[in-house]
Amino acid sequence: MNIEQFVFLQESGNVSIPGILLNYYSRLGITEEELMVLIQVKKFKENGNHFPTPTELSEYMSITTSTCTSVLRSLLQRGFLHIEELEQNAILYEMYSLKPLWEKLYSFLMQDEKKTKNLEEEQ
Amino acid sequence: MNIEQFVFLQESGNVSIPGILLNYYSRLGITEEELMVLIQVKKFKENGNHFPTPTELSEYMSITTSTCTSVLRSLLQRGFLHIEELEQNAILYEMYSLKPLWEKLYSFLMQDEKKTKNLEEEQ
Amino acid sequence: MNIEQFVFLQESGNVSIPGILLNYYSRLGITEEELMVLIQVKKFKENGNHFPTPTELSEYMSITTSTCTSVLRSLLQRGFLHIEELEQNAILYEMYSLKPLWEKLYSFLMQDEKKTKNLEEEQ
Amino acid sequence: MNIEQFVFLQESGNVSIPGILLNYYSRLGITEEELMVLIQVKKFKENGNHFPTPTELSEYMSITTSTCTSVLRSLLQRGFLHIEELEQNAILYEMYSLKPLWEKLYSFLMQDEKKTKNLEEEQ
Numbered sequence: 001m002n003i004e005q006f007v008f009l010q011e012s013g014n015v016s017i018p019g020i021l022l023n024y025y026s027r028l029g030i031t032e033e034e035l036m037v038l039i040q041v042k043k044f045k046e047n048g049n050h051f052p053t054p055t056e057l058s059e060y061m062s063i064t065t066s067t068c069t070s071v072l073r074s075l076l077q078r079g080f081l082h083i084e085e086l087e088q089n090a091i092l093y094e095m096y097s098l099k100p101l102w103e104k105l106y107s108f109l110m111q112d113e114k115k116t117k118n119l120e121e122e123q
Numbered sequence: 124m125n126i127e128q129f130v131f132l133q134e135s136g137n138v139s140i141p142g143i144l145l146n147y148y149s150r151l152g153i154t155e156e157e158l159m160v161l162i163q164v165k166k167f168k169e170n171g172n173h174f175p176t177p178t179e180l181s182e183y184m185s186i187t188t189s190t191c192t193s194v195l196r197s198l199l200q201r202g203f204l205h206i207e208e209l210e211q212n213a214i215l216y217e218m219y220s221l222k223p224l225w226e227k228l229y230s231f232l233m234q235d236e237k238k239t240k241n242l243e244e245e246q
Numbered sequence: 247m248n249i250e251q252f253v254f255l256q257e258s259g260n261v262s263i264p265g266i267l268l269n270y271y272s273r274l275g276i277t278e279e280e281l282m283v284l285i286q287v288k289k290f291k292e293n294g295n296h297f298p299t300p301t302e303l304s305e306y307m308s309i310t311t312s313t314c315t316s317v318l319r320s321l322l323q324r325g326f327l328h329i330e331e332l333e334q335n336a337i338l339y340e341m342y343s344l345k346p347l348w349e350k351l352y353s354f355l356m357q358d359e360k361k362t363k364n365l366e367e368e369q
Numbered sequence: 370m371n372i373e374q375f376v377f378l379q380e381s382g383n384v385s386i387p388g389i390l391l392n393y394y395s396r397l398g399i400t401e402e403e404l405m406v407l408i409q410v411k412k413f414k415e416n417g418n419h420f421p422t423p424t425e426l427s428e429y430m431s432i433t434t435s436t437c438t439s440v441l442r443s444l445l446q447r448g449f450l451h452i453e454e455l456e457q458n459a460i461l462y463e464m465y466s467l468k469p470l471w472e473k474l475y476s477f478l479m480q481d482e483k484k485t486k487n488l489e490e491e492q
Contacts, residue, residue: 001229001247003475005236009255010471012142013415014385016262019135022166026185036155043145046382046415062149102379106372109128124370126352132378133348136292137262139385169259169292225256229249247475251482258388265381268412272431278405289391308395355374 015043021105028104030080036061037071038081041096050095051083080104138166144228151227153203159184160194161204164219173218174206203227261289267351274350276326282307283317284327287342296341297329326350384412390474397473399449405430406440407450410465419464420452449473 001009017039025035040060044052054068061068075081082097124132140162148158163183167175177191184191198204205223209216247255263285271281286306290298300314307314321327328346332339370378386408394404409429413421423437430437444450451469455462 001233001252003472005232006247006475007468007471009141009143010387010474011468012146014139014141014260015145016137016139016383016385017162018132018137018379019166020132022138022163023135023183026183031185032159033155036158039140040145043142048417060146060149062154099376099380102376103372105379106124106375110124124375126349129352129370130345130348133264133351134345137383139260139262141256171294222253222257225253226249228256229252247479251478255387255389258392260385260387261391262383262385263408264378264383265412266378268384268409269381269429272429277431279401281405282401285386286391289388306392306395308400352370356370 013046015039015046020109021101024105024108028080028108029078033063034071034075034080037068037075038098038101041081042098045096045098051093052096136169138162138169143232144224147228147231151203151231152201156186157194157198157203160191160198161221161224164204165221168219168221174216175219259292261285261292266355267347270351270354274326274354275324279309280317280321280326283314283321284344284347287327288344291342291344297339298342382415384408384415389478390470393474393477397449397477398447402432403440403444403449406437406444407467407470410450411467414465414467420462421465 021035030038037057040057041052044050044056049056054065054072057072058065058068063071072081076083080101082100084095084097086093086095144158153161160180163180164175167173167179172179177188177195180195181188181191186194195204199206203224205220207218207220209218267281276284283303286303287298290296290302295302300311300318303318304311304314309317318327322329326347328343330341330343332341390404399407406426409426410421413419413425418425423434423441426441427434427437432440441450445452449470451466453464453466455464
């Protein structure tokens with residue numbers, strides 16, 4: 001590996017996945033394939049592309065473009081992903097937002113906390 | 124969210140996934156399900172458990188214990204994962220190592236570089 | 247860079263620093279030198295050494311061992327760092343805990359939220 | 370912490386610092402204060418601001434704007450930081466690049482490798 005490759009490696013960076021997302025996604029009803037789509041969306045957003053197409057996403061995945069389209073649609077419908085609209089210089093931009101994912105995670109953690117407390121009190 | 128939950132959140136930390144792994148896993152022949160098993164193994168290792176069982180792993184995933192066992196076996200056989208043995212105080216410990224994954228990624232990057240160069244020279 | 251160096255690079259991993267810590271440490275009264283000591287402690291902990299000595303820490307820093315000792319003492323006294331005791335097989339282990347740092351960050355965020363609200367209400 | 374704060378927390382994300390940078394910055398002659406300036410630059414870049422001013426940077430640090438200006442100038446002169454120019458729609462943009470930092474790190478690692486080998490051969 002030469003110096004250009006090493007610099008490229010460092011510049012391609014890392015995507016940080018919160019431990020709690022890795023611990024609870026399956027309990028939120030998210031599959032591994034769906035989580036990987038969300039992680040790829042996060043990667044694109046961190047690199048400045050806030051609205052990657054299914055073709056762009058599937059290029060880095062083992063799933064086809066049409067499967068990717070279905071997964072995105074399902075994530076949007078089930079409220080794990082959201083499309084925000086942004087007007088800049090009279091042009092309307094669309095961008096994916098992962099906020100609904102964090103909201104669902106928050107609600108789950110709060111509910112889980114309650115259940116744990118109730119269980120403790122019962123014992 | 125109270126102070127204990129916030130501290131718990133910070134202490135559960137993050138798992139960093141290299142951008143190049145997210146970009147190239149599918150070209151290495153790894154599926155989304157398999158990558159998530161590798162990421163869960165990484166998470167367990169970073170939390171001090173270097174040899175999580177299929178039961179422990181599948182607890183945080185949407186796949187069953189037996190599917191998890193199959194995925195681990197396949198990753199070991201295809202050389203993406205390795206079991207290292209460590210002797211400490213006369214006790215033999217087994218631990219997962221992700222070194223073969225990084226080796227395959229390195230080989231792929233080097234090969235890719237070569238192909239790109241050949242293509243450029245042909246044109 | 248050969249294959250062994252690349253694997254070493256991946257295995258030495260990354261330390262994730264929460265954006266909110268980078269945004270608020272100076273308002274908590276932490277200097278850059280002190281934050282770097284805390285980050286080095288986090289790095290050592292993630293690599294399995296939960297109680298690095300000032301000598302071990304300063305080896306990777308531009309400060310001397312005795313400055314490192316002073317910084318650690320000050321962080322402990324001001325409640326940004328804590329030493330936990332753990333008994334295992336009748337042996338007492340000491341380990342650094344960053345919990346007090348997250349607690350201070352939480353209190354700051356809550357207080358800040360309050361101030362912002364008060365300001366908004368005044369306007 | 371309510372749901373908005375939790376979402377804000379997740380959206381403010383993390384900055385990943387490579388383990389090898391934390392291990393070798395002091396041997397490259399970088400101080401803790403300087404490294405924190407570089408980390409703040411990285412944070413701003415990841416949030417879409419590729420050319421933060423000394424005022425913007427020092428707002429999140431314990432150093433003054435004028436110290437921050439000096440640190441940036443010194444990092445540029447010593448070749449740890451670089452300003453790239455980018456033309457877009459006939460407007461010239463300036464942006465910080467951390468490429469020289471990774472290049473210096475690469476050279477150091479390669480040199481270090483050589484020294485280690487020489488030492489081993491001598492013994």
